[in-house]
Amino acid sequence: MAVLTDEQVDAALPELDGWERADGALRRSVKFPAFLDGIEAVRRVAEHAEAKDHHPDIDIRWCTVSFALVTHSEGGITDKDLQMARDIDGILG
Template identity: 85%
Template structure:
């Protein structure tokens, strides 16, 4: 699987909800209305990631969860990361709206 160029990643990120290319990964932070809502979202993302065998880095800070996607085996962001970002968007939606 080929690593996407910065331009390809930036173009794909335009169609994603709140994702940006930072430090070599696609990242999105989501603030949830309650701690347990964030934990539940992480569980649902983990189930989807396990099924896809493509796992995001996840950082939980009280009600804010940050997802970071990079295909470590390829050394950069690939189509697998963009697809997982779409799936995470589908799962978490807009929790603060």
């Protein structure tokens, strides 16, 4: 699987809800109304990620959950990361 160029990633960003390219990864932070709402969202994303065998880095800070996507084995952002970002967008609704 090939690492995408910055131009390829930037071209895909407008179709992704709230994602940005930063520090070599796709990143999105979401603020939830309550702590347990964020935990429930993480659970849903984690179940999907496990089924896809592609696991985002997830950081939970009270009501804010941050996701980072990068294909570590390839050393950068790949199509697999773009698809997982789309999937997370769908899960979070």
